[in-house]
Amino acid sequence: MDEVFEIQKEMYKGQQYSQIYYIRLHLIRTLIYSLLPNWKPHLPVCTVLGLEEGKECIIVGTLYKHMKLKPTILSEYSKERSAAPLVSPDNFVHADDVLVLEDESGRVNLKGNVLSPSVYVTGNVVALHGKETGGGDFFVEDVLEAGLPPQLDLPNKLGEDKYVVLVSGLNVGSSSSNPLQLQLLVDHITGHLGDKKEQRTAAQIVQVVVAGDSVHIQHGLLNGQNLASKDQSKLSEPIKELDIFLTQIAAGIPIDIMPGYNDPANFALPQQPLNKCLFPGSSAYNTFRSCTNPHLFDVDTVRFLGTSGQNIDDLKKYSEANDTLEFMERTLRWRHLAPTAPNTLGCYPFTDRDPFFVESCPHVYFVGNQDKYATRILKGSEGQVVRLISIPKFSETGTAVMVNLRNLECNTLSFGIQISS
Amino acid sequence: MNNKGNNGRKRPAQQQPAPPQPSKHVATTEIEDEYMDEDVFIEQNLVDEDELILRDMEDREALANRLEKWKRPPLSKAYHSHSQNIVFQQLEIDYVIGESHKGLIPNSSGSAAIIRIFGVTKEGNSVCCNVHGFEPYFYISCPPGMGPDDISRFHQILEGRMREANKSNKFSVPKFILRVELVQRKSIMYYQQHSSQPFLKIVVALPTMVASCRGILDKGIQIDGLGMKSFMTYESNVLFVLRFMIDCNIVGGNWIEVPAHKYKKSAKSLSYSQFEFDCLYSELISHVPEGEFSKMAPFRILSFDIECAGRKGLFPDAKYDPVIQIANLVTLQGEEQPFVRNVMTLKSCSPIVGVDVMSFDSEREVLLAWRDFIREIDPDIIIGYNICKFDLPYLIERAETLKIAEFPILGRIRNSRTRVKDTTFSSRQYGTRESKEVTLEGRVQFDLLQAMQRDYKLSSYSLNSVSAHFLNEQKEDVHHSIISDLQNGNPETRRRLAVYCLKDAYLPQRLLDKLMYIYNYVEMARVTGVPMSFLLSRGQSIKVLSQLLRKAKQKDLVLPNVKQAGSEQGTYEGATVLEARAGFYEKPIATLDFASLYPSIMMAYNLCYCTLVTPEDVRKFNLPQECVNKTPSGEIFVKSDLQKGILPEILEELLAARRRAKADLKEAKDPLVKAVLDGRQLALKISANSVYGFTGATIGQLPCLEISSSVTSYGRQMIEHTKRLVEDKFTTLGGYEHNAEVIYGDTDSVMVQFGVPTVDEAMKLGREAADYISGTFIKPIKLEFEKVYFPYLLISKKRYAGLYWTNPDKFDKMDTKGIETVRRDNCLLVKNLVTECLHKILIDRDIPGAVQYVKNTISDLLMNRMDLSLLVITKGLTKTGEDYEVKAAHVELAERMRKRDAATAPNVGDRVPYVIIKAAKGAKAYEKSEDPIYVLENNIPIDPQYYLENQISKPLLRIFEPILKNASRELLHGSHTRAISISTPSTGGIMKFAKKQLSCVGCKALISNKDQTLCSHCKGREAELYCKTVDNVSELEKLFGRLWTQCQECQGSLHQDVLCTSRDCPIFYRRKKAQKDMAEAKVQLERWNF
Known part of the structure; x- marks a missing residue:
């Protein structure tokens, strides 16, 4: 089901990013228009240009957040070297940030307290209720988001336990990764570990998903020059090691591997599947699938949607929320997996579609490579039930996540290692 | 003469074609060019107002309604009944020739000069004040033995000669020479022992006659009993308007008050100002710009930009290319946001938030709408980027092409056509610039481009790079070949263009605000006493002349009109620079500066026109030694107890005023007041420094090389003196820890290495030295300690870099002089490399790091890993290929690009970016230039050797030679230069025969x-x-x-x-x-x- 994220046949032919914004606006606006009769049917709908001073109306458009601290590539050129400390690179939110709404016709500055600049980011499409002030600004009184997408029903509420294992951030080859820990995981999944009860659970694992950052590659080795044989092995060793682990799993259980930020894959979203030439061992099994990031798939009738974390990491830089799950919930409500793409998150300049538009609600929505494990159930107004999962980095926490397909319950697999000899 | 033609000014030659109905107007007269040094008067520029109402009344009304809301506030009724004092800030003063005002001057007749003062009241009303009764005059020295009878005979003879010379003059004046008066004055030139001499003040009927009368007197006239005699004239070259301002104590941009009942509302209003009135010049009260009167009236500032649809490959030409959009922003002085934003477009255009979009079907309507807009908004100042050379002339020429005779009425005078004239502005300081002059009576034009070129040294003056520099934002730049496409698209694409056009109109306004131009220029006008429009259109000398004339008038001195001698008077020795001891100094270097050195010297030694004693007079007067100063260049000046100089007095006042302004600035709270004061102190400083230059300008108004050469000779002496004293006093013998060493001295500063290791100690010694040496100078010459450089890289004369410390805890900045950081004909790589190296050397103190950085960069260059934008060199294309005598890289490239694609090739006036590419052996340098885009698209290899040898090697060696022993070998020929990679071109040459595999x-x-x-x-x-x-x-x-x-x-x-x-x-x-x-x-x- 990843076709939507595949860009094999698409080429860079001088296209720009305006199209993807245009398509996104068009998709989500049509959707929002259908919601308006239930929201505020009495209000007229305007374009930015059609605004008249003092007239209450609804406008729908793409938000643009003007950020004081946002780093720009231009400043690299015009930099005056100074001793002034740089801003923290983790978060660029500032109290002076302002939101602007744009549609094909123009832009208008947004005022009022309803719409918080720290919540929204550039690229969101929303409907706003309000009116134009004397100064040419739009005073916002209410906001409407596209809301959770419709969901397919889960038919097999009863039935037996089946588990899907989600793991991310294996970082094979990095200093934080421990081969023993990883071997324990593999042994557990393949049922070679633990007592009867554990082995029984292991036997119920039907799918393993590796959500990004599986190997750690020294980027310093990749700048142009031909490598000495010593460095060649430094580069290929972790990949071989990973292939061995994957092969062990693929021999018994279907496994999906997604590319992540640090993997030998392209940078821009959607990231394309890791090339099979990297995995000569595991790719021989038909249980092995190299997938895109984001990744959309069904196990039985349960729909999974997930990313290797870049979309949420970028939101964390350019907006604020209480925790990872809240960011995740927002992307579903906005109907868009990666609103900050292409503005601050690299993405392919699509001309005819926006693959990040969430058409139907997944049952399980996960992001990889987060700092810690967290999960909760999100319930929508039309009966949608979504299991949100923040998967921690395995190399740092030794934790993988198990989702029970029967009831969407979640628990963790943790492998502590203390070697005392 | 015809009554209708009493306004407008005359310009020689290049007149616009006469409007219809020429029979109504009197033919113009040919006037010899040499008399044309002042503005006069013409009727050709007038149009009959009735003809203007050609346009469809309905259209006009619709537009008028839109413009209505932007009108100026209504006028107080009290003005009409003459019962209220009129107080206004004037911005522009000119004059016209008209019938003298019978009501105000009952016994006058014929034509007279009428001064027009345009201004704005505190309430924002525009006024036009016609001032009557001020007469042009000048002086000649009275020949000895001339009695009252001789004077009246002289008067008659002169009158006769004038009548003869002005036979063809159309103005009906009963008398040419109104009066000849005997007055007591003194020439400003040379020290004189007598207090005053008889002079004749010759008052003439019209301002132009000053010049023609001067011509007659210069050539000489026959006087009975005295024979043929030629006369030296005095103050005969003072512009009439300036004469008026001086005599009425009016300075540029100050407030003027006309008391109630002393003015009369003009019977027939000739201007578009809200209130026009007549008064006598003697009734004007000119307010000194202090307290309440230092504020600014709420002027209306219009910032605009036009777009024209050019043809592919050609620069827009008003003969063919239509004006398609005009964007306007109007701001009230002192407010942050514009209160009017609109754009006038040809053909429909989608609306823009917050902007009034007015679309029209024909170009004629666009132009006329703009004219109506100008009239309705009534701006006092018109600003823009390159409006004087491009936008305004283009609009006017375009209207001419379209035969819209009623368009160019943009000034404040009814029916007066706006005209375009080519001028050259030439000044020693600013060089020669060709420009166009557009007359807009009553409105000040302020072209930001001109101001930028005057006030800042920048690598590029495009609006884009200027706004990047000052406002820190890049401007979107739409190539003119796309503009036509956007125009021919749909309302959306035209809207796109309009947004772009509006931004171009907004940026000049933002620059104006950011650089406080209004405050600085108004203050400069106030300090120097010239009208604001002089500041941009004329050089420095008029400002000094204005001050000199004002001061001289107080003392009954008159300035001779020296014949322009050209540069044959020769030059004189300039400032001295002490030999630089090049090196990298890792101990603090204290800098001792002379505060305002040249003005101080002039004050200390009383150097002036009127204190200079000629060699003959030295013998004749036999002045005692203690009363005179002999300057190091050998001139004699008397001391101030015998005769106080005027220049020193002017300077003292300027500097005292600056101290006051700076003190007030510290006290001031209100940001607007602060802006005024800061502008003032800056203007005062610049003015004080330009006095010296005035005396040295050999083609100036009143050059006196004796003064300027004395100033520089004193300067040299002081630098030497300082060096000697420092090196004598601060020695181990004198009880100091180290021997001080002067390593370099510039025009007005001396760099001393005291030998101490810390900034703090260097500062203490610096202060001590400054106080000690100041004590040996005559007041007000003062040596100040300001800053310490540590470390300090001295390369050669006028080239150095260092960290600049004013307090011992933290350095303020990195200061560089004469080092390639901003040269415009260098590529960005040079600038980046030099800046980064200096940063590493001076701030990080990491010389090996700097060396490594240079090596890496050179290696990147040779290995073809360099970002191309860093290698782009840009040069302006000023004329076409044939006009260049020597073949130049950018010109050749422009030609080649034209052959490839005429649409995007650069035109005259554009800047041509290029990179140097690898070419066949023996190719000339100019053949190796190529368009960067073309290089990118075709993988053409650049020539790294060129960049290495011709761009980066010299600046690098300069920096590193004082630091490294074998800088050249180490940096430019090390192992890092061995590996080279060159990309294979995808077109041309042998690649045609290559097969891809x-x-x-x-x-x-x-x-x-x-x-x-x-x-x-x-x-x-x-x-x-x-x-x-x-x-x-x-x-x-x-x-x-x-x-x-x-x-x-x-x-x-x-x-x-x-x-x-x-x-x-x-x-x-x-x-x-x-x-x-x-x-x-x-x-x-x-x-x-x-």
Whole structure:
């Protein structure tokens, strides 16, 4: 089901990013228009240009957040070297940030307290209720988001336990990764570990998903020059090691591997599947699938949607929320997996579609490579039930996540290692 | 004479074609060119107002209603009944010839000069004040033995000669010479022992007659009993308006009050000002700009920009290319946001938030709407970028082409046509500039481009780079070949253009605010006493002359009108510079500065025109030694107890005023008051410094090289004196820890190494030395200690860099002089390299790091890894190829580009960016230039050797020679220069015959099978090689995204394609390159998906 994220046949032919914004606006606006009769049917709908001073109306458009601290590539050129400390690179939110709404016709500055600049980011499409002030600004009184997408029903509420294992951030080859820990995981999944009860659970694992950052590659080795044989092995060793682990799993259980930020894959979203030439061992099994990031798939009738974390990491830089799950919930409500793409998150300049538009609600929505494990159930107004999962980095926490397909319950697999000899 | 023609001014030659009905007007007279040094008067420029109402009344009304709300506030009724004092700030003063006002001057007749003062009241009402009764005059020295009878005979003879010379003059004046009066005055030139002498003040009827009368007197006239005699004239070259301002104590931009009942509302209003009135010049009260009167009236400032649809490949020409949009912003002085924003477009245009879009079907309507807009808004100041040379002349010429005779009435005078005239502005300080002069009576034009060129040294003066420099933002730049496409599109594309046009109109206003131009220029006008319009259109000397005349008038001195001697008087020795001891100083260097050195010298030694004693007079007067100063250049000046000089007095006042302004500035709280005061202190400083230059300007108004050479000779002496004292006093013998050493001395500063290791100690010694040495000078010459450089890299005379400390805890900045950081004919690489090296050397104190950085950069250059935008060199194309005598790289390139594609080739006036490419052996330098875009698209190899040798080596060696022993060998010839990589061009030459074949990604061996990526040999390295390819793609994707979203940000829209082609923008080439590299890298990556 990843076709939507595949860009094999698409080429860079001088296209720009305006199209993807245009398509996104068009998709989500049509959707929002259908919601308006239930929201505020009495209000007229305007374009930015059609605004008249003092007239209450609804406008729908793409938000643009003007950020004081946002780093720009231009400043690299015009930099005056100074001793002034740089801003923290983790978060660029500032109290002076302002939101602007744009549609094909123009832009208008947004005022009022309803719409918080720290919540929204550039690229969101929303409907706003309000009116134009004397100064040419739009005073916002209410906001409407596209809301959770419709969901397919889960038919097999009863039935037996089946588990899907989600793991991310294996970082094979990095200093934080421990081969023993990883071997324990593999042994557990393949049922070679633990007592009867554990082995029984292991036997119920039907799918393993590796959500990004599986190997750690020294980027310093990749700048142009031909490598000495010593460095060649430094580069290929972790990949071989990973292939061995994957092969062990693929021999018994279907496994999906997604590319992540640090993997030998392209940078821009959607990231394309890791090339099979990297995995000569595991790719021989038909249980092995190299997938895109984001990744959309069904196990039985349960729909999974997930990313290797870049979309949420970028939101964390350019907006604020209480925790990872809240960011995740927002992307579903906005109907868009990666609103900050292409503005601050690299993405392919699509001309005819926006693959990040969430058409139907997944049952399980996960992001990889987060700092810690967290999960909760999100319930929508039309009966949608979504299991949100923040998967921690395995190399740092030794934790993988198990989702029970029967009831969407979640628990963790943790492998502590203390070697005392 | 015809009554209708009493306004407007005369310009020689190049008149616009006469409007219809010439029979109503009196023919013009030919006047000899030499008399044309002042403005006079013409009727040709007038149009009959009745003819103007040609336009469809309904259209006009609709437009008028739209403009209505922007009218100025209503006028107080009390003005009409003459019962209220009129107080206004004047901005522009000119004069016209008209019938003298019978009501105010009952016994006058014929034509007279009427001064017009345009201004704005506190309430924002525009007024036009016609001042009557002020008469032009000048002086001649009275020949000895001339009695009252002789004077009246002289008067008659002169009258007769004038009548003869002005036979063809159309003005009906009963008398040419109104009066000849005997007055007591003194010439400003040379010290004189007597207190005053008889002079004749000759009052003439009209301002132009001053020049013609001067001509007659210069040549000499026959006087009975005295024979043929020629006369030296005095103050006969003072512009009439300036004469008036001086005599009435009016300074540029000050407030003027006309008491109630002393003025009369003009019977027939000739101007578009809200209130026009007549009064006598003696009734004007001129307020000194202090307290309440230092404020600014709420002027209306219009900032505008036009777009025209050019033809492909040609610069817009008013004969063919229509004006398609005019964007306007009007701001009230002192307010932050414009209160009017509109754009007038040809053909429909989608609306823009917050902007009044007015669309018209014909160009004629656009132009006329703009005229109506100007009239209704009634701006006091019109600003823009390059409006004087482009926008305004273009509009006027376009209207002429379209035969819209009623268009160019943009000034404040009813029916007076706006005219364009070519001028050359030439000044020693600013060089020669060709320009166009557009007359807009009553409105001040302020072209930001001219102001920028005057006040700042920048590498480029395009609006884009100026706003990047001052406002820190890049401006979207739409190439003029796209403009026509946008215009011919739909209302949306025209809206796009309008947004762009509005931004261009807004930037000048933002620059004006940011640089406080209004405050600074008004203050400069107030300090120097000239009208604001002089500041931009004339050089420095008029400002000093104005002050000199004002001061001289108080003392009954008169200035001779020296015949322009040209430069034959020779030059004199300039300022001295002490030999620089080049080196890298790692001990603090204290800098001792003379505060306002040249003004102080003039004050200390009483140097002035009127204190200079000629060599003959030295013997004649036999002055005692103690009363005179002999300057090091050998001139004699008397001391101030015998005769106080005027220049020293002017300088004292200026500097005292500056001290006051600075003190007030500290006290001031209100930001607007602060702005005024800061502008004032700056103006005062500049004025004080320009006095010296005035005396040295050999083609100036009143050159006196004796003064200027004395000033520099004193300056030299003081620098030497300081050096001697420092090196004598601060020695180990004198009880100090180290021997002080003067390492360098500039015009007005001396750099001393006291030998102490810390900044703090150097500061203490610096202060001590400054106080000690100041004590040996005559007041007010003062040596000040200001700053310490530590470390300090002294390269040679006028070239150095160092960290600048004013307090011992933290350095203020890195200061560089004469080092390639901003030269415009260097590529960006040089600037970056030099800046980075200095940063590493001075701030990080990491010399090996700097060396390594240079080596890496050179290696990158040779290995073809350099970002192309860093290598782009830009030069302005000022004329076409044939006009250049020597072949130049950028000119040749422009020619070649024209052959390739005329539409995008640079035109005269554009800046041509180019890179130097590898060419056949023996190719001339000018043949090696190429368009960066073309280079990118065709993979043309650049010539790294050229950049190494001609661009970076000299500046680098300069920096490193004082630091490294074998700088050249170490930096330019090390092992890092051995590896070279050159890209293969994809067009031209031998590549035409080449056949493309697949090769192994790993080892470049040819492979036959199309489906393979690697040869069998490299198969084992698959993972590694794949990682490399994909890593390359991922780096490019990162860059692609960042560059293109940056451009979206600049253009301020997400949903529209980026059109900008600003070659001044540093990321333009990178963006293009990223786009192309991306496509290629993607194809490479595809090969792995077998």
